[in-house]
Amino acid sequence: MRYVCRICGYTYDPEAGDPSQGIAPGTAFADLPEAWVCPVCGADRSLFQPESAPEATEEGPGGRVVIVGNGVAGFTVAWELVKRRRGLEIHIAAEERYHYYARPQLPRFLAGELGIEDLLFYEPSWYEAQGIRVWLRDPVVRVDREGRQAELRSGQILSYDWLVIASGSRPATPPIVGRELSGVFTLRTIDDALAIRESALDAQQAVVVGGGLLGLEAGKGLLSLGLSVTVVEVNDHLLPRQLDREGGEVLQRLLEQQGMRFVLGNSVARLVGMDRVREVHLENGQRLRADLVLISAGIRPEIELARDAGLTCDRGVIVDDYLRTSDTRIYACGDVAQHRGRIYGIIPPALDQAQVVAANILGEKVEYHGSIPTASLKVAGIDLTSVGDVLAEGPGVEHIRLMQPEEGRYRKLVLREGKAVGAIAIGFRDQVPRLLQIVAEQADLRSIRRELENPDFDFAS
Secondary structure, eight states, X not given: OOEEETTTOOEEOTTTOBGGGTBOTTOOGGGSOTTOBOTTTOOBGGGEEEOSSOSOOEEEEEEEEEEEOOSHHHHHHHHHHHHHEEEEEEEEEOSXXXXXXXXXXXXXXXXXXXXXXXHBSSOHHHHHHHTEEEETTOOEEEEETTTTEEEETTSOEEXXXXXXXXXXXXXXXXXXXXXXXXXXXOOSSHHHHHHHHHHHTTOOXXXXXXXXXXXXXXXXXXXXXTOEEEEEESSSSSOTTTOOHHHHHHHHHHHHHTTOEEEESOOEEEEEXXXXXXXXXXXXXXXXXXXXXXXXXOEEEOOHHHHHTTOOBSSSEEEOTTOBOSSTTEEEOGGGEEXXXXXXXXXHHHHHHHHHHHHHHTTOOOOOOOOOOEEEEEETTEEEEEEEOTTOOSTTEEEEEEEEGGGTEEEEEEEETTEEEEEEEESOGGGHHHHHHHHHTTOBOGGGTTGGGOTTOOTTO
């Protein structure tokens, strides 16, 4: 059986093994050494799940599926369909010039640790062998819902029986004065990373605007290129969506030991320079020297195509529990989809949603009931995992913490009415599998409530 990384989508195939880590072909997932990690994003084995669909392919009624976007959601829909049904004609229309690649590895690519060939999951010939037609640099620009046609930028018209909007998101850029200056970037694509690397050749001081996952990982990449790096975060601690203040302080200390600097609880007022950025002025009057600025301030779903087609949109494309849009022949998944008021913006839910979309296209009537958010920081030397509702508050909620800042370790378990709903683990890699399990199951821990406060209590046992 093959296993899929819930962080980046990498698939471990026992028949191929993992030559990059000395894993011989024929090695079952259960027999992998404890030290093995995802070769793409560095995620622990605990963040893998069995591949959902059987390999046996069956004949079925034909039809054409057109997929908008070749990120993790779009690619996964195509792959799930290919594995399970012959007779479907599958097209992927992509904005970029590259086939599906490991977007979580862009910071390592930025640092020069990986080449483009290391990011790509499959060669072009693989898509041809699977019967998937990929239109690179030729995205869908217009949808005729009445005629069930998608028009590509080249003018090519693709009729469809089902359309899947997996257009993803783009970086959210705050309205900062001076953001148009040379040397100011966002990081979302391979081409973005190439441009940043070129600019870094004659840069010395970088400022990263945003202390989220991508900002920290990209900041570490810039540090590896020899630049000094200062991260500016408007909140009072790092990773405000994944960590509480105590966890953020432990993480900050670990990153400072690696050479990064931080300005917290402040925001950027303006970027200053003639042609190229030279200074970052903060709202409190502080000035930071910078000849390279990376803005990492979240994402904005790419809803324009859907909105222009007359589909119901809010912050994202509104979908029901079958991930259908307001047009039942059109589905949406990944960063662009808004389900029950929520846009996840991370890979694990995109994988879950893509599998549901594929199943429903095949007529299986599968419902999506949400995903448990799981995040892992991919910075060398730091083991950090956040799962579930780690910031829960209110009646019946308890936060049980173990703090070991001198050792760079922090663990928190969040209980609601005695049941596990969230967890944070920094430096407790061996306990992550068990923590993920009890949060996924919302395990009732009332019977061992007192033991949880014991610093020697080991979740791995």
